[in-house]
Amino acid sequence: MVTHGGGSFGIGILADGTAAAVVATSPGVAGVFTGNVDVRGTLTKTDNRFKIDHPADPENRYLAHSTVESPEMKNFYDGVVSLDEHGGATVELPDWFEPLNETYRYQLTPIGAPAPNLHVSRKLADRHFTIAGGVPRAEVCWQITGVRHDAWARTHPLVVEENKKPEERGYYLHPEVQGQPAERSLGALQHKQFSRP
Template sequence: YADSGWGVYAVSNSSWAGYFQGNVNVTGTLSKSGGSFKIDHPLDPEGKYLSHSFVESPDMMNIYNGNVRTDEDGYAVIELPDYFEALNRDFRYQLTVIGQFAQAIVAEEIVDRHFVIRTNLSMVKVSWQVTGIRHDPWADAHRIPVVEDKPAEEQGTYLVPDVYDQPESMSLVARVKGQASID
């Protein structure tokens, strides 16, 4: 617990600054320089790791997707989760026809958590994706500023100075360590 500054502060130059095995909960915004998952490789779990990077956006975006086959009249109704419209706004659609040449359109936009796909041929397999920008109360109250000026006390510092060919003394951590007893 901290009234100001950091509640937890950890630095390591050679290993993990923090390591958690189990679930971690953050009620608030998680800020990071990068992100990924790292798992035992499913084809060689004893010999390799498999890593993927996060997909990121300046928006608080949710992604929903699936595959569907249109009916004999060329229609398919996509049903989204019951919370979809309460959680999302500014819907965007992507459709891709699979296995044949055909046209596909969004015939009806999302209303009451459903939208309709139409193809010019019957029985067409379509891969669909819908994205939405979060607009739940927490998201609306905590939008992430995409670009922001550094506070005066952080001006002239870097989060990761070495990637800019700058010395460690130019790091925000070095400045903070010089101002407080954190060792």
Template structure:
């Protein structure tokens, strides 16, 4: 499938940003007004209370505008922080205790060629024919007939006569 798709959930498939002629890249949809990608994991801090988190080779080609989230596991870590932002396929965490586990999350906005050419409008008015109708009527307590795209079932056509070859004399 090519182009955009609007649905309740799913994934996207694009040409790989580092090898578009030979590879493809799959990602799940994230519900956001941005074309946002989310990456996360858990790392353990070294004896100096630091960790370097490695990211995929294509990370910086595919994403921009990074946001970070850190959560210390097992104990408070008021000095835990991003010591170095994403650069050369990695970022660094510091300020925790030796051996501490840290849950991390980094988000980025897609910046591949397809995403740049196909940004989505965030908020739009429904068309005249869609007003008063729903994409998912059942979750609003509405009937299926109130769904966008609902079509009245066609009346059943009269059965056709079966083919019977004529006898030759």
């Protein structure tokens, strides 16, 4: 079922189905959303980027960035901390950090001068980790990554490699980059299946 129109919830298109409820294929842009998009499930895509008006020339240019990709559900956090008179510091993290993350990895970079003895002196516990061995009063850039272990991540683990379904074999997400004709696209297959009476 596909319903068009605003309705009392302010939804432009409401689609419901056991297979693909909406299939859009276009050599240009298959869909344009102006406003918020709420995805209550897994969003699977070939590319991962944002595009904004260029901060230095918003009238004439765009700026695009790619987001970080990983075979883990990984979160990145960073900051800058000033070391105390002993060359150490404590980095405090929000109360939601440990319930959300596990398997921590640390990176430290001194600013202004080498600090060969700079290190994480105490691993993350009770929302903080400590740094030692730096130059007194120096600044240090820190980064910590964690792998998600919240309830959603545990019940919906990332499957890094998977076999295509039998009906999808021989079809491609982007056949043109594989040297295949457009009719071998998964989108064309789905459109054909969706269009059947």
